Amino acid sequence: MKLATYKDASRDGQLLVVSRDLSSAHYATGIANTLQQVLDDWRFMSPQLADLSEQLNSGKARHAFPFEPARCMAPLPRAYQWASGGAFISHLERLNQAAEAKLPRNFYAEPLMHQSAGGHLLGPCDEVEVASEAFGTDFEAQIAVITGDLPMGTKPEAALDGIRLLMLANQVVLRQLMPDELARGAGCLQSRPLAAFSPVAVTLDETGGAWREGRLDLTLHTSWNGRKVGLCDAGSDMTFHFGQLLAQLCKNRPLGAGSIVGSGAVSNADWSRGYNSIAEKRAVETLDNGKASTRFMKFGDSLCVEAKGKNGQSVFGAIDQKIASPE
Amino acid sequence: MKLATYKDASRDGQLLVVSRDLSSAHYATGIANTLQQVLDDWRFMSPQLADLSEQLNSGKARHAFPFEPARCMAPLPRAYQWASGGAFISHLERLNQAAEAKLPRNFYAEPLMHQSAGGHLLGPCDEVEVASEAFGTDFEAQIAVITGDLPMGTKPEAALDGIRLLMLANQVVLRQLMPDELARGAGCLQSRPLAAFSPVAVTLDETGGAWREGRLDLTLHTSWNGRKVGLCDAGSDMTFHFGQLLAQLCKNRPLGAGSIVGSGAVSNADWSRGYNSIAEKRAVETLDNGKASTRFMKFGDSLCVEAKGKNGQSVFGAIDQKIASPE
Numbered sequence: 001m002k003l004a005t006y007k008d009a010s011r012d013g014q015l016l017v018v019s020r021d022l023s024s025a026h027y028a029t030g031i032a033n034t035l036q037q038v039l040d041d042w043r044f045m046s047p048q049l050a051d052l053s054e055q056l057n058s059g060k061a062r063h064a065f066p067f068e069p070a071r072c073m074a075p076l077p078r079a080y081q082w083a084s085g086g087a088f089i090s091h092l093e094r095l096n097q098a099a100e101a102k103l104p105r106n107f108y109a110e111p112l113m114h115q116s117a118g119g120h121l122l123g124p125c126d127e128v129e130v131a132s133e134a135f136g137t138d139f140e141a142q143i144a145v146i147t148g149d150l151p152m153g154t155k156p157e158a159a160l161d162g163i164r165l166l167m168l169a170n171q172v173v174l175r176q177l178m179p180d181e182l183a184r185g186a187g188c189l190q191s192r193p194l195a196a197f198s199p200v201a202v203t204l205d206e207t208g209g210a211w212r213e214g215r216l217d218l219t220l221h222t223s224w225n226g227r228k229v230g231l232c233d234a235g236s237d238m239t240f241h242f243g244q245l246l247a248q249l250c251k252n253r254p255l256g257a258g259s260i261v262g263s264g265a266v267s268n269a270d271w272s273r274g275y276n277s278i279a280e281k282r283a284v285e286t287l288d289n290g291k292a293s294t295r296f297m298k299f300g301d302s303l304c305v306e307a308k309g310k311n312g313q314s315v316f317g318a319i320d321q322k323i324a325s326p327e
Numbered sequence: 328m329k330l331a332t333y334k335d336a337s338r339d340g341q342l343l344v345v346s347r348d349l350s351s352a353h354y355a356t357g358i359a360n361t362l363q364q365v366l367d368d369w370r371f372m373s374p375q376l377a378d379l380s381e382q383l384n385s386g387k388a389r390h391a392f393p394f395e396p397a398r399c400m401a402p403l404p405r406a407y408q409w410a411s412g413g414a415f416i417s418h419l420e421r422l423n424q425a426a427e428a429k430l431p432r433n434f435y436a437e438p439l440m441h442q443s444a445g446g447h448l449l450g451p452c453d454e455v456e457v458a459s460e461a462f463g464t465d466f467e468a469q470i471a472v473i474t475g476d477l478p479m480g481t482k483p484e485a486a487l488d489g490i491r492l493l494m495l496a497n498q499v500v501l502r503q504l505m506p507d508e509l510a511r512g513a514g515c516l517q518s519r520p521l522a523a524f525s526p527v528a529v530t531l532d533e534t535g536g537a538w539r540e541g542r543l544d545l546t547l548h549t550s551w552n553g554r555k556v557g558l559c560d561a562g563s564d565m566t567f568h569f570g571q572l573l574a575q576l577c578k579n580r581p582l583g584a585g586s587i588v589g590s591g592a593v594s595n596a597d598w599s600r601g602y603n604s605i606a607e608k609r610a611v612e613t614l615d616n617g618k619a620s621t622r623f624m625k626f627g628d629s630l631c632v633e634a635k636g637k638n639g640q641s642v643f644g645a646i647d648q649k650i651a652s653p654e
Binding site: 040079104105106113114115117118119130135152153177182183193194251255257258259326 | 431446517576653
């Protein structure tokens with residue numbers, strides 16, 4: 001099934017079930033009002049939502065209405081945990097090579113992960129407010145999972161069983177603020193401030209068999225200002241699968257239902273597939289020509305991220321957002 | 328007023344109003360079930376809770392019962408934001424000097440802050456499960472605030488108006504894992520895994536005038552295995568006040584209602600006041616004798632943290648917890 005959350009002026013919005021082809025939707029009222037409620041009580045509530053989903057897909061849901069992605073909040077608008085990992089090694093290798101930086105210790109053994117805050121997650125069409133163009137606004141288009149409860153010390157293979165839903169995500173990165181924060185050593189608070197999510201979150205069975213042991217074998221279509229910049233495979237070059245990312249995160253603490261974990265920018269070893277972060281494009285330019293020529297995002301710039309199944313259909317709907325200056 | 332959350336087998340527990348002297352309590356049922364509900368709608372709900380608090384304090388609440396801190400979850404058991412800052416510069420100076428490390432850039436201008444996850448906050452008497460004694464289990468006894476909504480770019484003085492409640496906190500730090508994580512550069516995911524909070528969270532007017540422009544002029548009583556190790560002033564040496572910590576955090580993003588922000592380990596320039604983290608004690612030993620002699624916490628070790636007002640009464644109740652190996 002596919003789940004979305006409509007804006008309704010409340011903090012957590014109103015939960016919807018969305019049809020497989022993203023054309024119609026139905027409020028989940030009577031089952032649950034919010035996605036967090038469902039995640040908190042998944043075994044009881046998800047079968048009821050699955051029934052509603054089946055009715056909707058077979059055209060039998062009585063109060064179905066056309067689905068409008070622009071009315072969506074993030075599927076989970078507030079999360080108790082939002083972290084993203086560097087699962088695609090080619091992305092980090094390029095950035096490190098261009099910066100002539102040493103690879104971090106255990107680079108190929110343990111994923112690097114950024115702990116972020118989940119209190120204000122953006123919907124797919126929400127504007128991204130950035131205080132200054134000088135901050136070097138970048139995107140990191142990626143795959144994300146929403147989990148159930150994972151006890152402390154859960155191993156990678158067992159962690160896969162705790163994955164409830166999949167989404168697309170865009171982590172907004174303010175690249176010019178990052179070196180200073182990294183040098184100070186306490187993590188990226190100001191340089192990784194916001195993230196946006198696809199209109200719908202889907203169960204693993206909605207991927208048409210593309211979910212394969214913690215990796216998602218789909219093509220990520222990424223456009224910047226209407227120009228296609230990435231057509232990357234989100235599965236094949238994922239060095240650390242989602243079970244490994246989750247295990248890294250819950251090594252010394254439990255993860256609660258509704259934790260969101262992202263893969264980091266999707267990246268392929270084959271550079272001709274394009275990119276999912278400007279920093280990677282600039283790194284390749286630096287390696288090829290001695291300097292970066294592609295600029296970061298400006299106010300008014302747009303980003304569109306979508307994943308299509310083998311049948312050509314959009315699986316999650318599109319993240320389609322603009323960079324804006326604060327009012 | 329003073330608010331607490333009793334365990335009831337649900338994820339968010341049951342909200343209580345607690346009497347000023349911490350002797351009795353009353354369920355907030357009929358007003359709100361959880362603290363997050365109150366924070367989401369503070370202007371509407373807090374006056375109702377204040378009325379109940381007044382009844383309770385004057386002995387007129389009909390269904391009052393004795394308050395038992397051991398039954399408490401954290402006042403806010405799940406938070407969408409939990410970050411802590413290095414507001415007490417003497418703590419960080421000692422650690423840096425002992426490690427012969429260079430002070431981070433802008434050390435005296437901008438607080439260093441760690442972004443943590445708030446999905447699993449511990450109650451005051453919950454055991455702290457640590458996988459191995461070799462990880463070097465340490466505490467960081469500190470003051471924490473719970474906020475209302477703060478827009479992106481809120482300035483320090485304005486941020487003070489967004490503070491709703493005060494608590495005590497203990498951030499569990501696995502010191503032996505920290506150098507490696509710091510060297511990898513992506514923040515402390517595994518080395519700062521858990522945090523515990525005092526039985527009650529209190530409004531600013533409950534401090535007997537000790538709240539002074541973002542600092543709390545109370546003495547923090549800290550005992551380790553029953554031995555007093557700290558009797559520090561939580562106000563005077565706080566270099567960055569809570570408004571500054573909050574402004575640092577919401578520079579590039581909004582902070583939502585229910586965000587928790589901690590001060591970092593309370594520390595005084597006058598070392599005779601003792602310590603609120605073993606790392607600081609070990610740093611002073613290293614500076615004095617060339618090596619640290621105090622060990623980190625072992626399984627079964629206990630920590631007690633309490634703040635007392637000028638009248639000698641406990642303001643928040645005590646964090647009183649033990650280190651445990653996983654079952």
